[in-house]
Amino acid sequence: MLEVEKPSGAIIAESFRTIKTNIQYSSLDKNYQVIVVTSPNPGEGKTFISSNLALTLAQGNKRVILIDCDFRKPSIHRRFKVSNTLGLSEILVGEDSFKLLLKKYSDNLDIITSGHMPPNPAEALASERMYAFIEVLRNEYDYIILDSPPVLFVSDSQILSTKADGVILVVKCGKTNKEEIKEAYMRLKSINVNVIGAILNAIKIDSKKYSYKYGER
16 A cells, blocks of 8 residues: 555645646646656655655546666565566567556556666666657556656666656755755756656655645746
């Protein structure tokens, strides 16, 4: 059970509904169908955000697929308690049809785990097969959420972001400093990536406030 599903998670669920609404209204002029979720550093909550955001979008009667594109440190399979024996890497080398590797979490939410780590993760994400795979998914789903590695550690997320319609940057309160946020943002903008917003994660507040904030740049 994810945080937005828990009886004690009403405030978190409302925060993610606010994020969903902002994304939908931001899409009035641009179609944010493929969204990369990343962060400047490890441990800032990108997988927590991508998982709960994907489920919240699916609860709004949208067809959603969540894909673990973090070959180096995958964690989607742990959050959803599913096997990671086969996944994205096997799809990219043509071993299996993606429909055979889907893990259905709910009526509207499908999951693809990372699978085995390829010899060169960045090269796999930059491949024509990855681009073609995303194009196939565009015809199957309303939203494609890609959980990607941290921006400041490897180039994977920058490569993946060029195939997406927009990027959400997750930063952690009390951990991510301004210089790291600025550097991550500039690296993404340097390749003309559309950073559609940022989420400030892990704010310590009381029950009268929200735990997560979404803001457009």
